[in-house]
Structures are given as C-alpha cells and as structure tokens.
Amino acid sequence: MVEDSGKFFTLDSFDLKGKTVLLRLDLNSPIHPITGEILSESRLKSHIKTINDLKLSKVVIMAHQSRPGKSDFIPLKEHSRRLQRLVGRKITFVDSLFNSNAINEISKMKDGDILMLENTRFYSEDVSLDTTDYDVLESTNFVRNLSQIIDYFVNDAFPAIHRPQTSLIGFTRLVPNLAGRLIENEITALDRFLKGNEKPKIAILGGAKIDDSIAVSKSFLEKNIVKTIIAGGVVGNAFLMAKGVNIGKKNKDFIIKNNKNHDKLISICKELLEKFTDRIIIPVDSILNPSGKVLNTRESVPDDEIMADIGPETASIFREAIGKAKGIFINGPMGMYEIAEYAGGTLDIFMAVAEANAIKIAGGGHTISVLESLKVMDKVDHVSTGGGALISYLSGEKMPVLEALKLSYKQFFEDGKIDRK
DSSP: OOOOOSSOEETTSSOOTTOEEEEEOOOOOOBOTTTOOBOOOHHHHTTHHHHHHTTTSEEEEEOOOSOTTSTTOOOSHHHHHHHHHHHTSOOEEOSOSSSHHHHHHHHTOOTTOEEEOOOGGGSHHHHSOOOOOHHHHHTSHHHHHHHTTOSEEEEOOGGGTTOOOHHHHTTTTTSOEEEOHHHHHHHHHHHHHHHOOOSSEEEEEOSSOHHHHHHHHHHHHHTTSOSEEEEOHHHHHHHHHHTTOOOOHHHHHHHHHHOTTHHHHHHHHHHHHHHSGGGEEOOSEEEEETTOOEEETTSOOOTTOEEEEEOHHHHHHHHHHHHHOSEEEEESOSSOTTSGGGOHHHHHHHHHHHHSSSEEEEESHHHHHHHHHHTOGGGSSEEESOSHHHHHHHTTOOOHHHHHHHHHHIIIIITSOOOOO
16 A cells, blocks of 8 residues: 655555565675774664564665775675674575576565675676666666566665665666665654754764865855854864964865865855854864864964864853754764874763754764764764765755655656556
8 A cells, every 4th residue: 555655655655565675775884904894783783674674575685885996895795694683584695686596596585585685886787877867777787687576676775865876776767666764764854953943053063074064064054054053173174274274284284185176175165154254163272183282273283283172162162052052963073082182072062962952963973983982872863874975965965866766756656657567
C-alpha cells in the first residue's frame, strides 16, 4: 500500500515482505593504514534501523569504501563481518557486483536473507560517469543487470546524497526508489533546524576545512537561516585574515596549502564581514603553539607560532552568544583539540552547547569525536552522519539523491506506475 509522503517514498510506503530490495548504504569508514582494520563503526551502526525494518525482505546491500588511488580503497568483506555482528543476522559477502555470480547468488535468496556485494567503486561505471543523465546511467551493465532482479531500490546513503553516481541514482526510473530510515531522519531533523521557528539561531563553524564552512556561512547569512555565525579554528583564522589581521606565516601557509582557491575564499570572507558586520563573531584572542602564550588578535602572530586554540576572552564571547541561542548548529572544533594543552577552548564551547536550552544539530567526524569524549551525545538533538553532504544540504544546494527520490516518487506514484510487474 502506497502512502503519500508528498516528497518521496519511505519504507512505510510499501509492503516489502518477500520482496528483493537493493539497499544502498554508506559504510565508508576510517581504516588503519597498516592493519586494514575498521577504526570506527559509526557509519555501520547508523544503518541498523533500516536493515532491521527490512527483516522480512531479501536484502542486497550495496556500498562503497573510499575511492581509487587511496590507501583505504579496500574490499567490503570486513565491513560485512562487522555489520553481521552489529545486526545479529548472517550476512553473506559476494566479492562481485553485477556479474553472473552475483546475479546467481541474489536469485537464490530467501525471505530474511542479507547479502552484501563488493565495493561499488571497484567498478568504473560507479566512479567515472558522475552524471544525472538517466539514459546514460540506465545503459550501464551495472544498472541493466541488477535492475532485472530487484523489486525496490532503498537509498540510505545520506553522507553521499550530494553525489550523482550510478549506484546512488541509476535505478531512479526503473524501480520505485525509497528513502531508508537514516535519510528520512536526517532530512526531518535538518529541515526542523532550517525551517523551525526557534530564534535566534546560530552556527558555530570550526575545524580546518574552510571551504565548506565559508559556503554555509554565506548561505546561512544571506538566507537569514541563522542570526549569527561564530567562527573558530582555521575558519576563524580565515575571517581574521580577511579582516586584515596578521595571523603569521604558519597559519597563512596552512590556509594557502590546503585551499587552491584560497584567494576566492578570503575574498568571500571579506565580503561577508563587510555586509554582515554585526552577525559574524570571530576570535579576539588565541593561544599559540608552541609558546602557550595568549595573544590578542590586534597583535601580529609571530611567524613561528600556530594559533592552536581560541583564547579565554574569545571563549567568553562565544559562550554568551550560545547562552542566548534557541537553535544551534555546530561543526568543527575551535583548535588543535587533540593536544591536551590546546583543547580547552573546544571543550569549553562544546560543553556550553550541550548545556544550552536550544535545538542542537551537530555534524562532522571531529565534532562527533569531541561530543563522545565529553559524554554529551545525548545532549544534542541530532548528530548528523554527513560531512560534505550535510554542509551541501544546509547550504541549499540541490542533492542528486533527493532529486532522484522525488523523481521516482513522481513517476511511480503520481503517474500511476506503482506496480511494475
């Protein structure tokens, strides 16, 4: 029975008992460079609800790990073993994707069986096309072979919703595409933050990846999604640099080395500071490494020092803004929190967020790491599994996977093609 979600199908839209379901997950995990061991199971755990809700179906799992040329570009056999332990049900691993062996194994499945296929990015058709041209995607061996033996395609790969790849959107027009529980929950939580009436809202942006943070700052401010941006970490350094502060050679070099478009990024920061003067809060002091000295940002940073943490006055200003907020998005630490001497600012700000009387959304691997270390994960309303996908969604960019889900909904529900058989 189909339910009208108004946007896309979910697991509640159909009776999936006895159906063959191709389930696209994002199991991309940090891998130990020497042992090949999976270092975090957070991505695997995020999909357990979806897998459990498909317990009466024949579930064929499709996922990726890293990309060609990377040291962590490995098979998914260990992922299947870990996921089997977490789910508590047998998962059969097949070291192929769409050849005769894979098709044969899928055809032998019984209700309740789970099978995991090989890393989708081992196959060029999932890596090189990078297109939303459905005619092209449907012509691939990948899609042609698998679409013939499945009834439904369930996409639960939220961290990859911003990527137009074959394994993510290639089945859009061939079988009903459904959102898994992770995508459903992520979109619900993020939309609540974006569209909710809680005011004022603030975004705390830190860490070392400044391009995403600057993009979301621009979107948040121009669309009035938040009242205030709080910038710490290297993001804060970029805004200071745009303001004309001498942040020192090491800090400048870091920004330049890690961002080919650094000139453009600093230019955007400058424009935002001019246009939204009272809505961007940047550090007024910092703690330097290796000296440990607290330096006011009116002073030049010595060329041999790193701005390793926000200073006490900055932390106080940030905390005051956090205390007044009714909606908070936080992504990234305030400095080099991995080193105890420079973790104070990050821990201080994250605790202030945890204690705030506000709706709280957190995202990013380092952010989750800090929340876990402070044991305050339960103090945050929603912790997103996404990195680039999260930032892209919050920035208002079109998400190929969500567009595909909506197109499939329109084709199979609105156009009356529910049952393809």
